[in-house]
Amino acid sequence: EDQVTQSPEALRLQEGESSSLNCSYTVSGLRGLFWYRQDPGKGPEFLFTLYSAGEEKEKERLKATLTKKESFLHITAPKPEDSATYLCAVQGNGDYKLSFGAGTTVTVRA
Amino acid sequence: DSGVTQTPKHLITATGQRVTLRCSPRSGDLSVYWYQQSLDQGLQFLIQYYNGEERAKGNILERFSAQQFPDLHSELNLSSLELGDSALYFCASSVGRGEQFFGPGTRLTVL
Numbered sequence: 097e098d099q100v101t102q103s104p105e106a107l108r109l110q111e112g113e114s115s116s117l118n119c120s121y122t123v124s125g126l127r128g129l130f131w132y133r134q135d136p137g138k139g140p141e142f143l144f145t146l147y148s149a150g151e152e153k154e155k156e157r158l159k160a161t162l163t164k165k166e167s168f169l170h171i172t173a174p175k176p177e178d179s180a181t182y183l184c185a186v187q188g189n190g191d192y193k194l195s196f197g198a199g200t201t202v203t204v205r206a
Numbered sequence: 207d208s209g210v211t212q213t214p215k216h217l218i219t220a221t222g223q224r225v226t227l228r229c230s231p232r233s234g235d236l237s238v239y240w241y242q243q244s245l246d247q248g249l250q251f252l253i254q255y256y257n258g259e260e261r262a263k264g265n266i267l268e269r270f271s272a273q274q275f276p277d278l279h280s281e282l283n284l285s286s287l288e289l290g291d292s293a294l295y296f297c298a299s300s301v302g303r304g305e306q307f308f309g310p311g312t313r314l315t316v317l
Contacts, residue, residue: 130305139208139296139308140249183249192237192262192303196249 098123100197102184107202109174117169117200119184129167130194131160132183140183174204209233210309212297218315224285227312229297231278235307237261237300238280240272243311244293255280287316 099122109115121129128147132140144153146162153160157178159170169182181201185194209232217225231238240252251264255274266272269287274280284291292315298306 128304132308137294137311137313139210139310141208142305142307145305185249187303192254192256192300193239193251193264194249194306195251198248 098186098188098191098195100184100186100195102182102197102200104200105198107200109171109202109204111175111204111206112173114170114172114174116171117182117202119167119169119197120165121167121184121186121197123186123188123195125189126186127189127191128187129162130185130187131158131167131169132185134181134183134199136181143182171202174202176204176206178202179204208307208309210297210299210307212295212309212312214312215310216313216315218317219287220317221287221289223287223316224283225287225314227282227284227295227297227314229280229282229299229309231280231297231299232307235299235301236278237302237306238274238278239298239300239306240266240280240282241296241298241308242293243296249296252282284314289316292316 101120131143134140144160181199183199185196211230236257252266254262272282298308300306
């Protein structure tokens with residue numbers, strides 16, 4: 097069974113204070129690793145897909161990287177509007193479903 | 207806006223009752239997925255339909271069922287509701303395998 101562990105559970109940052117979120121995964125054959133952002137009471141919003149170790153994707157202040165066992169989401173110079181829960185999910189070869197981690201809740205103070 | 211729509215936004219009902227949640231996928235997407243999100247379990251995959259046929263099942267209770275119609279919209283039916291079924295229910299859609307786009311969710315409260 098696919099396993100996804102995210103750390104830390106919560107992260108409080110000052111505006112402009114860069115940091116990284118971790119996603120460790122176990123899957124029998126990774127087809128893709130996905131990052132989503134979720135605001136309270138809303139549906140997850142797709143951010144990135146990573147397919148192979150060494151791959152990196154960037155969008156504004158967010159950068160996602162992938163190794164064979166984990167992925168990192170780097171937040172550079174965050175702003176209060178980056179406050180959200182960030183979810184990591186994996187999709188195994190032969191699967192359509194996504195298996196999600198519990199998420200990291202990021203709070204950015206002005 | 208992901209392009210996935212869900213109705214209703216909120217649903218309050220009593221134990222033992224039956225409800226139906228509706229989802230319309232993004233235009234062109236043939237796959238529809240249902241997920242349940244509760245505080246203690248996180249986002250859990252329930253079931254997937256592809257072009258009208260059931261493709262995959264997760265930990266979906268026997269009291270729950272779903273279908274996808276010829277116009278590709280999907281319905282999730284929850285029956286004999288229990289307090290523990292209170293959760294956010296999300297629908298997602300995709301073209302094939304890969305990134306899934308989520309709707310705004312239906313918040314179900316069972317009293």
